Amino acid sequence: MVKITSKTNDIIEKEAKYLSYTTRVPYFPLVVDKAKGVYVTDIEGNEFIDFLSSAAVLNTGHNHPKVEEVVIEQAHKFLHYTPAYMYHQPHTELAEKLIEITPGNFDKRVAFAISGSVAAEGAVKAAKAYTRRNHIVSFMRSYHGTTYGSLSVSGYSSQMRRNQGTLMPDVHFVPYPDNYRCSLNDTNSYCYQECLKHIRLLFETVVSPEEVAAIIFEPVQGDGGILVPEVEFFNELHKICAKHGILMIADEVQTGFGRTGKLFASERYDFVPDIIALGKAIASGMPLSAIVARAEIMESWGAPQFMFNTAGNVLSCRAALATIEIIEEENLVANAVTIGDYMINRFNHMKDKYECIGDVRGLGLLIGLDIVKDRSTKERDIEKTKKICWRSWETGLILAFFSSSVLRICPPLIITLEQAEHALDIIESAISDVEKGRVSDDVLQSIKGW
Ligand SMILES: Cc1ncc(COP(=O)(O)O)c(C=O)c1O
Structure with a gap:
């Protein structure tokens, strides 16, 4: 589990004082210190796999040499x-x-x-x-x-x-x-x-x-x-x-x-x-x-x-x-297809296990998991979506969502199969924890998303 101290909280409090809210959609208290490849390290020394790539910006990974x-x-x-x-x-x-x-x-x-x-x-x-x-x-x-x-x-x-x-x-x-x-x-x-x-x-x-x-x-x-x-x-x-x-x-x-x-x-x-x-x-x-x-x-x-x-x-x-x-x-386009296909396949297996996954869709490494309250009505489950992202962050993965209920899977295109598997394990246990009610409602105060 990530550890957050006053070092992080001070920066976030200060930011709230000086920056306009219009510039931010808050997800989690992650203050970036350094980043390399598919990994981001925060100022507390916690390391995360990045499944957001700074919103699909870092296709070549962080700080490619x-x-x-x-x-x-x-x-x-x-x-x-x-x-x-x-x-x-x-x-x-x-x-x-x-x-x-x-x-x-x-x-x-x-x-x-x-x-x-x-x-x-x-x-x-x-x-x-x-x-x-x-x-x-x-x-x-x-x-x-x-x-x-x-x-x-x-x-x-x-x-x-x-x-x-x-x-x-x-x-x-x-x-x-x-x-x-x-x-x-x-x-x-x-x-x-x-x-x-x-x-x-x-x-x-x-x-x-x-x-x-x-x-x-x-x-x-x-x-x-x-x-x-x-x-x-x-x-x-x-x-x-x-x-x-x-x-x-x-x-x-x-x-x-x-x-x-x-x-x-x-x-x-x-x-x-x-x-x-x-x-x-x-x-x-x-x-x-x-x-x-x-x-x-x-x-x-x-x-x-x-x-x-x-x-x-x-x-x-x-x-x-x-x-x-x-x-x-580095044949990153081909890698996007290989890893993307692998992920979609594994997400579809998760869909067989977890009722909250209503739909898995995407192309290459732009993949979405639609989280729903009920598969027949397809009503968006905004709270569960937020909790899955929060628990993923707590366990070492940067995972965001958009459109209220769609988990946004977009890692750097340099990601290896091993790294992808590890990240998917984190997502799967986050979903399982949320389904079992192990993520408190309190986190909803912090994670707003988009
Ligand atoms: C399809 C598309 N067009 C335009 C933009 C705007 O880009 P920027 O935030 O760099 O201005 C975005 C950003 O998310 C986007 O996804």
């Missing part, structure tokens, strides 16, 4: 000069590399930013500039970020939009296929077809498709609870979009860089997205995001429509080049 080396080497040369005014080699090299590895054998251009929110927002701006249309279609439960534009196209929760008044106009939300809890039919069968009908109805009754600039989507809806639609859904949707000149924006901020067992989750489809937003894992934790899109789209808007002083920072670009090399050299 190669990333560490290039960042330190670069830090001795120069820390920053804005690429908006001057050139630097890693910036150009990274743009070239992203064009090479992202889907689409056509002329592309790249623009860098700092966070995923800004990349998603920029993708929308580029689509509007190119098509000269205003309307955008997005999905309920989608998470694209918290800046004004990215929030406007996010349908994650009403809480995140509260008291913001009118956001960006002309955004239309449609349901995302959910094969477990389809909001459009009771049987969950062919949920994606119901969603397509809904989109057709939108175009027939609310907005003409000729006025729609783009549809923005997550190839796997991440924060919405790891929803994996059938490939037919997006293939069919693409046909509708192609007919009406609507651009497809894939938000790969969470799914990119090997997370789902493909370098990019969009590779599952028969079409190539017109614009791809990248972030999170791109630079192994150094701040960076990017938009990669067809050249003609990116040439349709001029400076300074997407220009930020610290975007394309040289340390971040070096870290990103190293990240891509590591993913290729």
